[in-house]
Amino acid sequence: MLLALEDAIVALLKSAFPALFTGEGAATVTFPADTWDFDPLSADPVAGEPGPEDAVDDLAFDPSHPAGPYTLTRPPYPGPKRVYLRSAAGELVALSSAELTWDPANPASFTFAPRPGRDVTGFDQLEIQYGVVAVATRLKTLHKLTLQITAADAATAEQALALSLSALALNRTTLIGEGGFSWNAGSYQAEGTLKTLKFSAGAATAAASRQLNLEAEVDLRLERMLAEDEGKPIEHILSPGKTAGTKPVDIDPAVQA
Numbered sequence: 001m002l003l004a005l006e007d008a009i010v011a012l013l014k015s016a017f018p019a020l021f022t023g024e025g026a027a028t029v030t031f032p033a034d035t036w037d038f039d040p041l042s043a044d045p046v047a048g049e050p051g052p053e054d055a056v057d058d059l060a061f062d063p064s065h066p067a068g069p070y071t072l073t074r075p076p077y078p079g080p081k082r083v084y085l086r087s088a089a090g091e092l093v094a095l096s097s098a099e100l101t102w103d104p105a106n107p108a109s110f111t112f113a114p115r116p117g118r119d120v121t122g123f124d125q126l127e128i129q130y131g132v133v134a135v136a137t138r139l140k141t142l143h144k145l146t147l148q149i150t151a152a153d154a155a156t157a158e159q160a161l162a163l164s165l166s167a168l169a170l171n172r173t174t175l176i177g178e179g180g181f182s183w184n185a186g187s188y189q190a191e192g193t194l195k196t197l198k199f200s201a202g203a204a205t206a207a208a209s210r211q212l213n214l215e216a217e218v219d220l221r222l223e224r225m226l227a228e229d230e231g232k233p234i235e236h237i238l239s240p241g242k243t244a245g246t247k248p249v250d251i252d253p254a255v256q257a
Contacts, residue, residue: 005179016167027151027160039140053134063120072108077131086125136223145214154207161210187225
């Protein structure tokens with residue numbers, strides 16, 4: 001569950017110290033172990049009642065054809081939706097409601113018409129934050145991650161470890177932000193948020209190899225979308241022996257379910 005964090009660490013070290021971690025004879029960074037324990041207070045999760053939950057979609061965006069249409073991955077819950085342009089560098093720009101047209105026949109579909117002067121160059125994703133009706137629960141995990149640096153000789157390994165510590169310590173906040181993940185398939189979603197990242201121990205495992213042990217706390221939000229036959233609004237309430245009337249009944253699916 002820490003693959004995103006591992007990738008972020010490798011990218012950071014190669015970017016900060018290209019002479020050490022790129023090219024022929026470069027020091028290598030591997031992660032031979034990642035174990036975790038579940039927080040005892042959340043190790044036996046119980047799913048809550050169906051209700052409004054937060055959802056986030058990252059949809060591919062082509063600056064040369066910005067209109068779309070775009071379709072959310074899950075049926076949205078009635079309410080406001082926040083839409084942003086996101087660049088590969090992490091820049092996030094909020095879009096106004098006037099730039100978005102939602103399909104009245106399909107509330108999950110919309111088009112985008114950039115306002116005059118809006119520069120969409122360099123953006124490759126649309127991030128949409130919206131509500132859904134789902135059954136959800138949470139888990140907390142504490143990971144023990146091993147980072148191993150192997151170099152051509154002991155002096156290079158020692159240098160690589162010391163410099164890596166400086167980069168990791170001084171970019172900890174960025175790494176925590178990049179270490180999250182979100183996966184969804186079918187009606188299920190698992191979203192992980194990295195809460196803390198700490199150094200716990202280290203070792204010289206061989207003459208030209210150094211090991212650093214990290215601890216990372218991850219919060220997991222697990223949810224299941226309601227099936228088509230769940231959460232449907234009640235349209236009529238009919239007592240035995242009575243004829244259906246014309247008075248409408250409209251009960252929120254999140255309450256009715």
